[in-house]
Amino acid sequence: MREQLQNLHDQALEALEKANHLEEVESIRLKYFGKKGEMTQILRGMGKLSKEERPKMGALANEVREKLEKALEERKALLEEKKIDLQMEAEDLDVTLTKETIRLGHRHPLLQTMEELENLFIEMGFTVVDGPEIESVENNFDALNSPKDHPSRDLSDTFYIDEDTLLRTHTSPMQIRAMKNLGAPLRIVSSGRVFRPDDVDDTHSPMFHQLEGLVVDKGVTMANLIETLNVFIKEFFGEEMQTRFRPHYFPFTEPSTEVDVTCMKCKGAGCEVCNYTGWSLELLGAGMVHPNVLKNCGIDPDVYSGFAFGLGIDRIAMVKYGIKDIRLLFGNDDRFLRQF
Ligand code: FA5
DSSP states (O other): OOOHHHHHHHHHHHHHHOOHHHHHHHHHHHHHHSOOOOHHHHHGGGGGGGTTHHHHHHHHHHHHHHHHHHHHHHHHHHHHHHHHHHHHHHHHOTTOOOOOOOOOOOOOOOHHHHHHHHHHHHHTTTTTTOSSEEHHHHHTTTTGGGOOTTTGSSSSGGGGTTTTEEEEESSSSSHHHHHHHHHHSEEEEEEEEEOOOOOOOOOOSSSEEEEEEEETTOOOOOHHHHHHHHHHHHHHHOOOOOEEEEEEEEEEEEEEEEEEEOTTTTSSSTTTTTTTBBBBBOEEEEEEEOOOHHHHOOOOOTEEEEEEEEEHHHHHHHHHHHHGGGHHHHHGGHHHHHTT
């Protein structure tokens, strides 16, 4: 039995040394210590030994068992450690590896322009208010003193939803909402999308953006309007920019004007961008709020007066960044957008 124990000991250790996987260690354990394992059998055979031999063999068997159990544990621990190392090696990050970089997006040039405009007017003491794109005919036309036969009301000039509702054709209904909700005095700007069934060309889009400004107070004059717009234009485009006020007609302002600024490219000298006029595209409409509009909003025109203006934000972005075609702003072409 001594020899048997010695052989078992040697064979088991040799097998353990060769074991490279935890599963192998487990099958060795079962081979020797399982229910029908070799070591188990030997221990069971102890009973057949003589009284003198039993304690000696018992002590030897215990020694072998302890040694083997220890060896099994050690091999198991070693292989477990090795397994973790291998796993870590496989998951290791190679920091020197170059990977295609992810380009972060940024705000659309139109939104950037809108935010820049709003911030400028906030600095000038205006409050920003927000309004709906789906408007009532009342706010978009009637309360703005627009005659029932005004051409802009035609089906061909307005997207109607039903008889009383439309997609706002300008941000001017925000004048009505602001005056009715806030009363006088007030100083607000409001920007957003507007819609007109205009034919698409370089400078026209059926969906574009406007920023409306409105000041109502005692003693407000056309001089305040011109000064406010001049300060804004110079702050936004640069000191060298000149403004040109052309007389115009809007039902909701009297007198009314349209405003152009110096061509950004030639600074007024005349070039192909401005068709050799020295002036940029028409940027905005403005005027003194019509007394009927004040009255429609419950404000006494004998006490209060006001001015209003409506800027084409897309056109402003075009002038500022030298964009020749408005369609580029809505085309979502990454090659165009990443320039801003
Ligand atoms: C108006 O919409 C008036 N509500 C502006 C106003 C407000 C006048 C307050 C007086 C007082 P107009 O239709 O001219 O005005 O449009 C204003 C600006 O929007 C234009 O100067 C132009 O810059 C821009 N715009 C007009 N139509 C288009 C279009 N189809 N595509 C892009 N921009 C446009």
